[in-house]
Amino acid sequence: SVFSESVTSLKPDAKKSPLYGVLTSGGEAAQFDRFVPKEATSFSSGSGISLKKLYHYIREFVTKTEPGGDQHLALFDRIQRENWELDIEKDILDLFEGPMISIEMNTDWVFLLKVTSEKAAQARIQDLIARINAAMGKEGGLMITPADVAEGVSFTQVTHPMMMLMGGLQPVIGAAEGHLILGSNVKAVRRCLETAQGKHANITKNKRWSREGLKPTKGQKVDSISYTDESRTAEEWQAAIGMMSMVMGFAWMGMQAAPPQAQAMIQALPPILAKLAPVVGKMDFFQSSAEVKTVDGSQWITRSVQNYK
Numbered sequence: 249s250v251f252s253e254s255v256t257s258l259k260p261d262a263k264k265s266p267l268y269g270v271l272t273s274g275g276e277a278a279q280f281d282r283f284v285p286k287e288a289t290s291f292s293s294g295s296g297i298s299l300k301k302l303y304h305y306i307r308e309f310v311t312k313t314e315p316g317g318d319q320h321l322a323l324f325d326r327i328q329r330e331n332w333e334l335d336i337e338k339d340i341l342d343l344f345e346g347p348m349i350s351i352e353m354n355t356d357w358v359f360l361l362k363v364t365s366e367k368a369a370q371a372r373i374q375d376l377i378a379r380i381n382a383a384m385g386k387e388g389g390l391m392i393t394p395a396d397v398a399e400g401v402s403f404t405q406v407t408h409p410m411m412m413l414m415g416g417l418q419p420v421i422g423a424a425e426g427h428l429i430l431g432s433n434v435k436a437v438r439r440c441l442e443t444a445q446g447k448h449a450n451i452t453k454n455k456r457w458s459r460e461g462l463k464p465t466k467g468q469k470v471d472s473i474s475y476t477d478e479s480r481t482a483e484e485w486q487a488a489i490g491m492m493s494m495v496m497g498f499a500w501m502g503m504q505a506a507p508p509q510a511q512a513m514i515q516a517l518p519p520i521l522a523k524l525a526p527v528v529g530k531m532d533f534f535q536s537s538a539e540v541k542t543v544d545g546s547q548w549i550t551r552s553v554q555n556y557k
Contacts, residue, residue: 249460249553249554249555249556250553250554250556251551251552251553252551252552252553253549253550253551253552254549254550255547255548255549255550256547256548256549256550257546257547258546258547260546262546266301266304266305266308267305269298269301270297270298270301270302270305271297273297273298273301273346276295276347276469276470276471277293277294277295277347277470277471277472277473278470280293280349280470280473281293281450281451281452282443282444282450283349283351283358283360283425283427283440283441283443283444283450284349284351284440284443284450284451285351285353285439285440285442285443285448285449285450285451286443286448286449286450286451286453286454287353287354287439287454288351288352288353288451288454288457288475289352289353289354289477290351290352290474290475290476290477291349291350291351291352291451291474291475292349292350292472292473292474292475293347293348293349293470293472293473293474294347294348294349294471294472294473294474295346295347295470295471295472296344296346296347296348296361296362297346298346299341299344299346300337300341300342300344303336303337303341307321334375339372340372342364343363343364343365343368343369343372343428344361344362344363344364344428345362345363345364346362347361347362348360348361348362349427351436351440353436353439355432356431356432356433356435356436357431357432357436358429358430358431358432358436358437358440359429359430359431360427360428360429360430360440361427361428362426362427363423363426363427363428366423366424366426367423369423369428370402370422370423373404373421373422373423373428374404377392377404377406377421389408389409389410390406390407390408391406391407391408392404392405392406393405393407395420395422395434395437396434397420397422397424397434397437397438397441398424398438398441398442401422401423401424401441402422402423403420403421403422403424403429403434403437404420404421404422405418405419405420405434406418406419406420406421417432417433418432418433418434419431419432419433420433420434420437422437424441425441425444425445429441451475456477456536457475457538460475460535460536460538460553460555461475461536461538462475462538462539462540462551462552462553463540464540464542465542468542468543468544469542469543469544470540470541470542470543471541471542471543471548472539472540472541473539473540473541474538474539474540475536475537475538476536476537476538477536478534478535478536478537478555479534479535479536479557481531481532481534482528482529482530482531482532482534483529483532485528485531486525486528486529489521489524489525489528490525492517492521493518493521493522496514496517496518496521497518499514500514500515532557533556533557534555534556534557535555535556535557536555537552537553537554537555538552538553538555539551539552539553540552
């Protein structure tokens, strides 16, 4: 195990910077283990950023640096009202408080964003799904059905023939426990909600994480914390190379009219990838990595560890 620690100190006038509010007003990653099941192979929980303040910063930046910036923003605002029938700041950005959590349980995954209102988040989800469905049309193949995730909560399952070809992906989306939740399937989301409700053991009961992960000290303000199981790194990289080789094969089928230089490049890549795959397979010595970042006054203190087999 290789440990490291770093300290980032802010300047005395840091609070005057517009980006200070963006980076520091996202809240705190308190109760980081609340939604993370015992079976999690990887997870990250962080305070996030203030999306609303970032939006204001970008608008101010465009106004000050882009010629005609005010006119561009006025046009953008009109498009929101007349074409999209929404206000990005009020209808979307005001919903999110900052903290976010991502969880992996082998091939299953769940992503959570803390929201100010579950009811408003659910309304935005239904509006988005309706817009996508309308854009794709009846022949688009998109199937939207209610998902039985938990009693008293409303979730929607979205399926499509292309998703079924991608390993049977059947994502679900909804709002519960103060979060907007997107998951790979009903089972994954249900397991995370059961964990949050105390009906299922959380990550603190995971022996590997207890042995290999890093934990914040009691009383510390946690900005972010993460753990990644890297024991299958070599296999995953080999699978990625295999996918790239397949993509190159499809690309070659449509390259007959391409310039000779482009054809030569596409032809050269598969043999290189074929030689790279067994080399990557030897990189099977990774075990896991973990990190915890805490805030102490005007300092961010980051502790991390890389574990090897």
